[in-house]
Amino acid sequence: MSTTNCRRCGQPCRGSVPSNPKARPFRHALEGLCANCVVTEMLKNTEPIAGILAGSGPSSLLVPFIQEQYGEILKAGDSELKLEEINWTWVVENWDLPMPKKGRKASV
DSSP states (O other): OOOEEOOTTOEEEOOOOSSTTTTOOOOOOSSSOHHHHHHHHHHHHTTTTTHHHHHOOOGGGGGGHHHHHHHHHHHHOOOSSOOOGHHHHHHTTTTTTTOOOSSOOOOO
16 A cells, blocks of 8 residues: 545545455545545536535535445445545535546545
């Protein structure tokens, strides 16, 4: 495991070789986005979630029930990202940070 900086927010994040190539929706990578930014990107680019959050704003992500359901999605896909790694307050507060250009690898 190595340390790198997130391409979106610049915060330090761990880089790691994927250990489960079938993990969905997230696998580790040696560089890319931190856990919070990769979750933000997924939520902003997955319909109908993106449309709902565009209309209501991201504050609904702070509701524990919503977070628990997101955790169920991670478990169902055997994701390498775990729910405990997501800082939902940070996700909401930094929602409007721009995403880096395409061609990046997601890191969690």
